[in-house]
Every structure is written in C-alpha cells, then in structure tokens.
Amino acid sequence: MRELGIGLRRVLRGRVLVQGDEEFEAISRPWDAAVDQRVVAVVEAADAADVSALVRYARQAGLAVATQPNGHAPSAGFEGTILLRTRLMNSVEVRPGERIARVGPAATWGDVLAEAGKHELVALAGSTAVVSATAFTLGGGVSWFGRKYGFAANSVRSFDVVDADGAQLTVTRESDPELFWALRGGGGDFAIVTAMEFDLHPGNGLYGGRILWPATRAAAVMAAFREVTAQAPDGLSVWFTLLQFPPFPELPEPLRGLSAVAIDVASLDGEGHDLLRAFEAIPGVIFDTRGPLAAADLGAIAAEPTDPTDAFVHSELLTDLDDAAAAALLMSAGPGTVAPLVSVQVRHLGGALSVVREDAGAAGHIAEPYMLSMVGVLFTPEMEGPVRARQEVIASALAFRTSGRKPFTFLSHDETAAHAFPASTLARLRDIKRRRDPAGVFRSNHPVLG
Ligand SMILES: Cc1cc2nc3c(=O)[nH]c(=O)nc-3n(C[C@H](O)[C@H](O)[C@H](O)COP(=O)(O)OP(=O)(O)OC[C@H]3O[C@@H](n4cnc5c(N)ncnc54)[C@H](O)[C@@H]3O)c2cc1C
Known part of the structure; x- marks a missing residue:
C-alpha cells in the first residue's frame, strides 16, 4: 500500500490516504455505514486536472476508481478500488438570467437550492438536501418537482467529464449524444463528472x-x-x-x-x-x-x-x-x-x-x-x-x-442495475460501457455489467 500512496502522491496535488494512514478508516467509510467498502486508497482530488491524473495512474496500475461524494448509496463492490472523494470540488454558480446552474461534483442540493433561491429559482432536488446534486442526477433523480419537470437528469445541459483515457471533455447532446444519454440516468459507470450545467426552474410560490x-x-x-x-x-x-x-x-x-x-x-x-x-x-x-x-x-x-x-x-x-x-x-x-x-x-x-x-x-x-x-x-x-x-x-x-x-x-445495496432498467436500456448501457471503458477503470455503485 505504501508504494501506491507514494505513486499517487507523485502525480496528484490533492490529498491521498492509504491503509495505515491515521484518517484512512474514517474517510473511506460511506455516509451509509451499513456497507463495508474495502478500498485500497482514498483520493481527495483538487480539481479536474487531478481527476485526470488519477484516472491515468489507476488505468496504468490496473486499478478501478469509485467516485463517491458522500456514500448515501454505497456498495460492497468497491473492494480493491481507489475511492475518489470530491469534497474539494464544491463550487456552485447560478446564472439567473439564463436560469442555469453550474456545479462541482461535491455541491449538494442544499448548496444549489440556497443559491438558486436567492433568484426565486428551484432545482430538481429530492427529499434530502445533503446528497450530491451530481450523484443524484447521474442516477436520473426523482425530485419533489419530477411530476412537473421529469427526471433531474433531463434538465442537464452539459457535463464536464474525465473519460477512461483520462481526457477532459465537455459532453453535450450535440458533442457526444451517446455519452450524454448514458450519463443522464445510467449512473457513474461511464466517466467522472467534474462539473455539470443544468436548467433551474421558476420557484415562485414554493x-x-x-x-x-x-x-x-x-x-x-x-x-x-x-x-x-x-x-x-x-x-x-x-x-x-x-x-x-x-x-x-x-x-x-x-x-x-x-x-x-x-x-x-x-x-x-x-x-x-x-x-x-x-x-x-x-x-x-x-x-x-x-x-x-x-x-x-x-x-x-x-x-x-x-x-x-x-x-x-x-x-x-x-x-x-x-x-x-x-x-x-x-x-x-x-x-x-x-x-x-x-x-x-x-x-x-x-x-x-x-x-x-x-x-x-x-x-x-x-x-x-x-x-x-x-x-x-x-x-x-x-x-x-x-x-x-x-x-x-x-x-x-x-x-x-x-x-x-x-x-x-x-436501488438497495444488494440490488443491481438490472432492477432499474428495461432490457433494451440495459443492453445499450452495457454496450456503451464496454466501448467507452474497456479496462473497467470506473466502478459505479450499481455497475451496468454487474
Ligand atoms: C435520506 C435519503 C433521501 C433520498 N431521497 C431521494 C429522492 O428524493 N430522490 C432520489 O432520486 N434519490 C433519493 N435518494 C437517493 C440519492 O439520491 C442517491 O443515493 C444519491 O446517489 C446519493 O448521493 P451521494 O452524494 O451520497 O452519492 P454517493 O453515494 O456518494 O455516490 C453514488 C454514485 O454516484 C456516482 N457518482 C457520484 N459522483 C460522481 C461523479 N462526479 N462522477 C461519476 N460518478 C459519480 C458513483 O457511481 C457513486 O457510486 C435519497 C437518499 C437518501 C439517503
């Protein structure tokens, strides 16, 4: 483990913890501590460039990366992975004129709603404010206002991602329709999102x-x-x-x-x-x-x-x-x-x-x-x-x-992506996963191939 820590610290500016480090146990524990996730290292990335360096390093070392802002939806399948914590990437920018928010992957719905509310706007948050808006949206996201505006994922304009080669890309409906489709509900199996832009909605009379x-x-x-x-x-x-x-x-x-x-x-x-x-x-x-x-x-x-x-x-x-x-x-x-x-x-x-x-x-x-x-x-x-x-x-x-x-x-800890999707959707997601991440560098909490 010591070598892994040394190797990661050499390429990253953010924090790296491995087994044996004092805070390792505490930082690798998910919010929902009913799940014991036996990861080999935890990285707190400083920014998108750090995420890119992490993905390149992991791929070369034959390791997978599991992104987990908080761990409300953890899984026991993270054994042997590097856990990516996004805490340092928690920016929230609201552009009221355009009714658009741009958020870092750690920004919670609470963070987003506080900013949006200043302009009488709402975001498609669910029942709790303490989850990452990005994690929620990657899984589709059933909001209080889903009956009015549909899945939170369908309000997304663009994702900034790091792909399985470590490249930094902006993914929109026009630039990459396939990945844009998969990221809007298929979970964290296809790329690491480093920023997300999405529509806000009129929030008057809430x-x-x-x-x-x-x-x-x-x-x-x-x-x-x-x-x-x-x-x-x-x-x-x-x-x-x-x-x-x-x-x-x-x-x-x-x-x-x-x-x-x-x-x-x-x-x-x-x-x-x-x-x-x-x-x-x-x-x-x-x-x-x-x-x-x-x-x-x-x-x-x-x-x-x-x-x-x-x-x-x-x-x-x-x-x-x-x-x-x-x-x-x-x-x-x-x-x-x-x-x-x-x-x-x-x-x-x-x-x-x-x-x-x-x-x-x-x-x-x-x-x-x-x-x-x-x-x-x-x-x-x-x-x-x-x-x-x-x-x-x-x-x-x-x-x-x-x-x-x-x-x-x-989905609960022991359910799989097959419980969430019709067969044709699951087949399409699996095909995208095999082509976009052939080495399996991204490990979702509910892998589409699982
Ligand atoms: C009390 C409570 C209330 C809830 N209410 C609702 C609700 O009303 N509606 C609803 O739809 N859901 C609800 N959920 C479920 C919740 O939205 C999901 O569990 C959400 O994923 C948890 O967010 P998190 O920040 O803890 O994510 P984590 O558990 O930390 O991450 C979940 C997964 O998201 C992926 N992921 C996260 N960030 C990234 C990233 N930057 N790039 C790539 N992949 C990433 C990873 O695959 C990761 O395993 C609720 C959960 C709880 C505990």
Missing part, C-alpha cells in the same frame, strides 16, 4: 410541509391521499408515510416512540392547494408545518436524517394504488406495526415522470404512478435480519401491484 397524525388515522389519511393524488396537478407532489419514531430520549415527548402517519407536500405557485382540504378535514393533527417555503428549506419537509446513518432501504414501484393495494398496505404495515422499520412511504409519481420523451436520457420514464419505499435504520447490527424480513413481508403483501422495477437512485 409551498410545503408535513401534517402528522397518530397512526390510528392511517385509513382516513390513505383514503384522502388516494383522492387527492387522483386529481393532483403536476405542480403538486404529495407523499404518504407511516412512521415509527424510536423511543430515544433526544426526541421531543409527543414524538418519542410514537406510531404516526404523515402527509408530505410540496407545490409550486399554489397549484392544487384547494385539494389539500381533504387532509384538513381529518381530526387529531399532532402538527402541521405547511406554509410558504424558501428553496433552501425544501430538504427539511420530510425530516430525513442528515447525519451518517446505517440504513437499509427497500423500494418498489406500484402499478396502482387501488382499493386492494391500499388495503394490503394498511394490513401489512398498519397502525403500530411499522417497527422495526422507521418508515413505510408511498410517493405519488406520474405527471412528467411518466411521459415518454424522445430526448430523454437513460433514466427514461416511470410508467408506475406510485413508489413504495421502506426504510430500516440499524440502531444495532443485529437489527439487519429483522429489518430485511419486515421489508420482505410488506413487499410480498403488495407483490400483486409491484412491477419489479425500481428507480436507479432507490
């Missing part, structure tokens, strides 16, 4: 928040959720979540150990507000945080953890949320039975996400109108078995309404 009830209201809230989502305009996103708060003393008293049901809402320009009265009619509200939002607060709606967490997520796309599916969900995860999971969520999709577009990237479209996402946090390592078993029970109860496909950004 509104959102959460309504929380005790879980005993789950049936009424589900009925209203189905009624509202059946009519929702594309600018309104509504999610239904069954929650089990842990009994931890740091939680405020009403939430400690509480079984609850929540509705999370985000909308633009007042779209669909009148529909939300269906929820206001349900008694027993514990709190209602809805109101006008600053773009920077978008990531707070669903109150997801922002500190590193050991978690197992299992997601399924639902072909329908009809009477039978709603009953199956409430039977299998009804009041007080969510544990040992912390949440069982149904997101309303549809709208622009379901539209087949000629100019779409590899993310394509999502025909299924809802997504089920079940999260288990491993407060102790022994919880892994029970968490997975609980997720299986709920997924099995809904198997008659699941398609088997999942959005790329919702």
Whole structure:
C-alpha cells in the first residue's frame, strides 16, 4: 500500500490516504455505514486536472476508481478500488438570467437550492438536501418537482467529464449524444463528472410541509391521499408515510416512540392547494408545518436524517394504488406495526415522470404512478435480519401491484442495475460501457455489467 500512496502522491496535488494512514478508516467509510467498502486508497482530488491524473495512474496500475461524494448509496463492490472523494470540488454558480446552474461534483442540493433561491429559482432536488446534486442526477433523480419537470437528469445541459483515457471533455447532446444519454440516468459507470450545467426552474410560490397524525388515522389519511393524488396537478407532489419514531430520549415527548402517519407536500405557485382540504378535514393533527417555503428549506419537509446513518432501504414501484393495494398496505404495515422499520412511504409519481420523451436520457420514464419505499435504520447490527424480513413481508403483501422495477437512485445495496432498467436500456448501457471503458477503470455503485 505504501508504494501506491507514494505513486499517487507523485502525480496528484490533492490529498491521498492509504491503509495505515491515521484518517484512512474514517474517510473511506460511506455516509451509509451499513456497507463495508474495502478500498485500497482514498483520493481527495483538487480539481479536474487531478481527476485526470488519477484516472491515468489507476488505468496504468490496473486499478478501478469509485467516485463517491458522500456514500448515501454505497456498495460492497468497491473492494480493491481507489475511492475518489470530491469534497474539494464544491463550487456552485447560478446564472439567473439564463436560469442555469453550474456545479462541482461535491455541491449538494442544499448548496444549489440556497443559491438558486436567492433568484426565486428551484432545482430538481429530492427529499434530502445533503446528497450530491451530481450523484443524484447521474442516477436520473426523482425530485419533489419530477411530476412537473421529469427526471433531474433531463434538465442537464452539459457535463464536464474525465473519460477512461483520462481526457477532459465537455459532453453535450450535440458533442457526444451517446455519452450524454448514458450519463443522464445510467449512473457513474461511464466517466467522472467534474462539473455539470443544468436548467433551474421558476420557484415562485414554493409551498410545503408535513401534517402528522397518530397512526390510528392511517385509513382516513390513505383514503384522502388516494383522492387527492387522483386529481393532483403536476405542480403538486404529495407523499404518504407511516412512521415509527424510536423511543430515544433526544426526541421531543409527543414524538418519542410514537406510531404516526404523515402527509408530505410540496407545490409550486399554489397549484392544487384547494385539494389539500381533504387532509384538513381529518381530526387529531399532532402538527402541521405547511406554509410558504424558501428553496433552501425544501430538504427539511420530510425530516430525513442528515447525519451518517446505517440504513437499509427497500423500494418498489406500484402499478396502482387501488382499493386492494391500499388495503394490503394498511394490513401489512398498519397502525403500530411499522417497527422495526422507521418508515413505510408511498410517493405519488406520474405527471412528467411518466411521459415518454424522445430526448430523454437513460433514466427514461416511470410508467408506475406510485413508489413504495421502506426504510430500516440499524440502531444495532443485529437489527439487519429483522429489518430485511419486515421489508420482505410488506413487499410480498403488495407483490400483486409491484412491477419489479425500481428507480436507479432507490436501488438497495444488494440490488443491481438490472432492477432499474428495461432490457433494451440495459443492453445499450452495457454496450456503451464496454466501448467507452474497456479496462473497467470506473466502478459505479450499481455497475451496468454487474
Ligand atoms: C435520506 C435519503 C433521501 C433520498 N431521497 C431521494 C429522492 O428524493 N430522490 C432520489 O432520486 N434519490 C433519493 N435518494 C437517493 C440519492 O439520491 C442517491 O443515493 C444519491 O446517489 C446519493 O448521493 P451521494 O452524494 O451520497 O452519492 P454517493 O453515494 O456518494 O455516490 C453514488 C454514485 O454516484 C456516482 N457518482 C457520484 N459522483 C460522481 C461523479 N462526479 N462522477 C461519476 N460518478 C459519480 C458513483 O457511481 C457513486 O457510486 C435519497 C437518499 C437518501 C439517503
């Protein structure tokens, strides 16, 4: 390992850590520490030239590079790779006149939204603000505003990349349609992105928040959720979540150990507000945080953890949320039975996400109108078995309404790219991977050849 460290330090200006270095263990650990990734070195690149030097070095040494800004979506397949951390490349530039943002690969959605919000613009961020905008977008990216504007990947104008030869290129629809297509949803298997330019969208009248009830209201809230989502305009996103708060003393008293049901809402320009009265009619509200939002607060709606967490997520796309599916969900995860999971969520999709577009990237479209996402946090390592078993029970109860496909950004640790793409898309991605990266220098968290 010492030689690897010496060799990398000779060609790079950024930081290099190898096994045996004091901070190596801490810096190689992903945000989701449930995964043990046994990398041989960690590089914090200073800039695109450093990334290029790293790729050339790795290729010559017969090693692969795994880019991981944070590790919310890690994988156990990184053994023997060099882990590239992008922390030092976190620039955000917003050009309000053009409604375009240009970001470095470490810039988070929180960073982007804070800048965009100053100009009444929004970006297509998802439920958490602490992930890299680039990582999210390379996987397609299902945003709060996906119903209005489609996958985040389809708002991209250009990527600056380092390719498998170490060359620095700008990739656009015109310059390289094939790579531009693969990067918009196929993940991190084809190049290392060193900057990304994408469209921002008008963010006036941004509104959102959460309504929380005790879980005993789950049936009424589900009925209203189905009624509202059946009519929702594309600018309104509504999610239904069954929650089990842990009994931890740091939680405020009403939430400690509480079984609850929540509705999370985000909308633009007042779209669909009148529909939300269906929820206001349900008694027993514990709190209602809805109101006008600053773009920077978008990531707070669903109150997801922002500190590193050991978690197992299992997601399924639902072909329908009809009477039978709603009953199956409430039977299998009804009041007080969510544990040992912390949440069982149904997101309303549809709208622009379901539209087949000629100019779409590899993310394509999502025909299924809802997504089920079940999260288990491993407060102790022994919880892994029970968490997975609980997720299986709920997924099995809904198997008659699941398609088997999942959005790329919702693949769990042990699922593969084959779960995310139709066969023809996967075949095209594999062909591009074989031709563009024949030596396999890039190692994605969900490799298309895996
Ligand atoms: C709490 C939580 C909420 C979430 N909500 C949503 C949501 O609403 N919608 C949604 O779509 N997803 C959501 N996700 C999933 C999330 O978007 C993905 O897991 C995302 O990839 C994580 O970002 P990260 O910065 O941790 O990426 P990492 O896990 O660090 O990287 C993921 C992969 O991206 C690739 N990659 C990253 N940067 C580069 C680069 N510069 N060049 C080439 N490849 C690169 C690599 O292959 C890497 O393995 C959520 C995840 C969590 C934990």
